[in-house]
Amino acid sequence: MSQHVLLNSIEHKDVKVMTHRSAALGDNLWYSVTFPQEFRSVQAHYPIFFHKDTATGQFYAVALFGFQQNDNVFLSEQGWSASYVPLTVRRQPFLIGQQTVLEDGVERQQRVIHVDLDHPRVSETEGEALFLPYGGNTPLLDEVGEILEVIHHGLQDGQRFVDALIEHQLLESFTLDIELDNGQKNQMIGFYTINEETLAGLSADALAKLHQQGYLQAIYMTLASQSNVRDLLNLKNAQG
């Protein structure tokens, strides 16, 4: 269960947040949403694929951490073994909320920080504080604010990126068949990637447009990221 509330310095002055990485804190994810702005960092460690949101049917990019549900091969007793953790993982237990405010008598939507009080990261005893004893945000909370802001814009841009891929018929579904050293087989379905043949056949106009939008780079980083599947497999095999 989750309990999302608007974060404020009075009610939540004693709230602390644990920032280390562990399965108990909800990091046993096998993928997480990502977006072109962080592709450069993400593609250095994780394969980037596309997946449909089960609630809306809309496509979004994901960074893959494992081969089945609750299985994150980067996670061990020592924490998360890659130097970059995607922002949609790092944002936990916070999320963006909308608030209507009156500004000079005009109603305006403002983005605010919500916190999930039932999230395992939230504690009154352990972890880092969000507010300073005499008021003001801790550096952690400032960072969270920045992360949420980047995610907000990143997801909007990610939507445009996906729309462009669909427009040029660049998405195709694929099935990833995994065989581990111990003989265990795994089939991953429901993931999509870039169709390289269609990409190679795009007109100069279409390529120029994608380039202008900044998406051509994102497309090639997505393709390059596929080699990380091998790294994931090695990590998985090393777990025995």
Add this chain to the structure above:
Amino acid sequence: MMQKPITEIIIVGGGTAGWITAGLLAAEHNVDKGVLAHSPKLNITLIESPDVATIGVGEGTWPSMRSTLSKIGIDENDFIRQCDASFKQGSRFINWCKDPQSNVANSYLHPFSLPHGHQELDLCPYWLPHAEQVSFAEAVCSQQVLTQLGLAPKSIVTAQYHFQNNYGYHLNAAKFSQLLTEHCTQKLGVIHIRDHVSQIINNQHGDIEKLITKQNGEISGQLFIDCTGAKSLLLGEHLQVPFLSQKSVLFNDRALAIQVPYSDANSPIASCTHSTAQPNGWIWDIGLPTRKGVGYVYSSSHTNDIDAQKTLFNYLGVDGAAADKLEPRQLAINPGYRAKCWQNNCIAIGMAAGFIEPLEASALALIEWTASTLAQQLPPNRMVMDTISARVNERYQLHWQQIIDFLKLHYVISRREVDGYWRDHRESNSIPDSLQAMLELWRYQTPSQQDISYKEALFPAASFQYVLYGMGYITQLPNHVKPSMQQLAQRLFNDNQQRTQALAKNLPSNRELLDKVAQYGFPKL
């Protein structure tokens, strides 16, 4: 002259038939990968009389409509949003088997999905021994259970026009015509003329040469498509192709149609057509997102219009002052079809070729078949047209014979006793010989694909199975079953049951899915 390529196509009539035909012809000949050619091969003109209203009650489609829309190039999200469409997974027949007083559970589904594993094995003979425990539809198909739960045939992650369970649509016919008109004229280059055809002129060979219109003068063409509805202006009135009445087989010749609002904006939307037997006909009940379309189709030889109206209001549960406010639309049906749909250089599509009754919603399906057949087999010139029209006519006649047999089947195997209408349907002189012979055969074996006399028939053997056994028809048990086949059948029955349970857990309701379509839309892949 006879070898001149056919390029000038004139469609008369702007109902669903006319626009579907225009759309399929344009998509097949003038469009490549969704892009209209700079100099299209065909010039397609549709003349719509501003004086004649379209019927606009054809509100149920078959799954074939998905491929028709996709071929024409209409986005499924646009279609659902603009035509108030909902998902239809088949027809549920209520009170058809027995008199409603008999207090026996009395409804069955004719689902759109073929029986599970139909490519491996025909499950019907293996189900027969279990007829007492489980209905045929439930044993072989998920849709029996899913429609009872009001669930949708797919989820929001399923791509446009793809499905988990086969589906067609319920739709607002007037809005559908509007969408087709806009799409065909704006995207497919179809020329739309609003004018009244006052005269039809032949050439010396008896072909139609041109039409004289009130405002636009002469409009000449090489191929004329009659979509003028029951009037059959070109094929019937002008070319005098005889009409073959079927009133002695299928008696319904009147309909009373009405639109009914939901009591609550969030009322569930039925995911199949409900067809409820009445003393002198049956009532259709179709759920759109915004309202229901309900109508009583009946035989004027067995009841009168006043009693029919009472029957309809009784079904709706209204009487007194509330009933006085309702104004159902009265429609006359002349059940039957033209001996040919294609004569000389004129082909009729839709009611201009024929119409029997809305049972099983075959009207739109036959429009789609005729229009796509024409689009695929468009004669290159007049010289070879008769060769193609002959084979289209042959297939057209087979389709009508099958439709008549299949519709009549619903009445013939009924055991309703109280009303003369139902007893008359069982009089042997009203039953076609072909159906009579099949019914005799099906006493000893279940319907099989071999019983369907031609390829790509409108109704597969499974449709006959669903209706026969939905209505409790008795077929002798097979006297020998191979054990290996029995095992395969058991596996398929189990598969179907597991699949049904999984879908029942995961699929959204019809209304939930339609709300998501309105908000997000189905993905393109």
